[in-house]
Amino acid sequence: MSGPFLPPGLRFPTGAILGTHFIIAGTYLSQTFQSFSIWALDLVSMTWSRVDPGSTLSSTSGSWFRSCLWPEANKFLVFGNKHGNLVEDYNRRLLSWDHVIYIDLEAFGIYQPPPLALDLPQQELGLAALEEGILADFEIICDDGRKIKCSRKLLEDRWPWFKEQRRIFIQAATRAIEATPTTIPESPLPEIRAASDKDEPRPDPRLTPRAFHLSEPYPITLAFLQYLYSMSLITPLQHAPAVLSQLLLLSSTYEMGHLQSLVKHAMHRALTFATSVGIYGVSTLCNCRSLQIRCV
């Protein structure tokens, strides 16, 4: 184990594992300073760092002795009494449960990475499906006029906003068609339907659009489609800092929680002095507070 700092002796330690970090917390008593201290060991690089919540857990702010992890929220909870005296209560072995403090570990870069939506071979096949133009019956038009072929069905399955827009469009168009009298007898629609369409009415071919204008540049549109096809961020294009920023904005605009969790994960890992300004800006815009705090 190494690192510029190493944890001091912590009494009655409690701990947890979150992601690839081992967190240990316990009572630290020295001549000059007493507090409930929290340290984290990065199990990949085997380096220690202190989780410093300011003076909230020092002896001037009460007595705190017991903690537990809330993994789903990436938060660490500490129980105690904010009016207690840490040293006296330690000597009497008194535990208090009157107050709770929570510490946002994601702001320190400690969090549980998101699980896979598709496993690794399926992600590669998804990307191949996009690149080889499989079942591409639709086009997305970028802001420079370039077009990318893709499958309308896949966009509807994996992009809820898109599906909703199509539903609204069909409703409006159906009303318009019903209002105009028909002069030509309609030909019957073919009977073959996809298994997943069982619960939905057969789309009317006359109302099926073939193209959609997305006002984003070509690389962003491609990266977004790569996500929709593979449900992951796997290409070097997707990991370019400028592209990641735009994907975060798209995930916020279209309310795509899974994409947002993946982009935040990629940004936490890509955080350096050079990228921190850009990441700070976009995380503020998208209300990703923990990522924003970590950039500071």
Added chain:
Amino acid sequence: MAIQPQSDNPEDLCVLNDVRLFDLSTYRWLPATENPPIAPVPKARYAHLSSITSNRLFIIGGQDLNNVWLDDVHVYDLVSGAWVQRRDYPRHCGTYRSVAVTASRRVRLPREEGRHNTTLGTPGTRFNADKAAAPTPDVTQSDSLVHLPYSAEPTDDYPCDIFLFSNYNVRGNLTLYDMWAI
């Protein structure tokens, strides 16, 4: 550690070695189960460490009523409700300066695990119905793909380990520590 059940004197302490389960759906304690005669039941103790992984409860270290260190690890199988294993563990472990932790999900690191996707075929030809057709140009090669770490349920090859951490020799600011994965 507890107060002796048959004594009125709160100074009479005893140490325990039973496992009791509280059902969170009915809010009731479940009845105690009998240990079969040959089961490796641990010696009664206090200030031991514990952790649960793979449906097994691990009891590590601790001290007996005379404060003698018990240097062992006992494993209780929660599915069958029985003690199943005992191992020596040559270090004094107790709650004063040690902690045992685990996680419910394991982080997988695809970069370190290496690739074994040889069944997918060459990029550019994966969906070709006609094997002789030319591959699609400008496709992403497998080795340029970036796979981020992800969380997954533990498997036999990648289980959720128990990590044991101890502060040793606490003298002023100098400490030694060890970590083991059980």
